[in-house]
Amino acid sequence: MILVARHHLAHPVLRQLQPFRGAVLPHVLSGLVAPGDVGKTTLQLTQAVKLAIGRALLRLRVHQRCKVLVISLEDDRAELHRRLLAICWHHGIVKAELRGWLYCG
Incomplete structure (x- = not known):
C-alpha cells in the first residue's frame, strides 16, 4: 500500500524532525514492514482517514x-x-467528512 499525504506546512522545524513510530511526515516516503496478517493495511488506512x-x-x-x-x-x-x-463505522466518522480529502486509486 502506498500512502501519500500532501501537507501544506513548509515550516523549517518539520524538515528537521526525525520520523517516529506512527508518524506521517510531509515530503517523506516511508514504509511499514511486518509479517502477514498483523494489520498493516488497517493501520495504514486508519492513518489515511486520520489525516483526511x-x-x-x-x-x-x-x-x-x-x-x-x-x-x-x-x-x-x-x-x-x-x-x-469499517474504520469509519468504528470511529464514528461519516463519509461526508472524507469527501474531497481522501482519494483511493
Whole structure:
C-alpha cells in the first residue's frame, strides 16, 4: 500500500524532525514492514482517514488536515472501500467528512 499525504506546512522545524513510530511526515516516503496478517493495511488506512479528517485516531495527533491518496496493490477497490467503511463505522466518522480529502486509486 502506498500512502501519500500532501501537507501544506513548509515550516523549517518539520524538515528537521526525525520520523517516529506512527508518524506521517510531509515530503517523506516511508514504509511499514511486518509479517502477514498483523494489520498493516488497517493501520495504514486508519492513518489515511486520520489525516483526511484532521482528528486524532489511535492516540496519534494530527497537526494539520491534508488530502490523502491511497494506492493499494493488494486489495481491489471494493475491498478497500469495505475496509474504509469499517474504520469509519468504528470511529464514528461519516463519509461526508472524507469527501474531497481522501482519494483511493
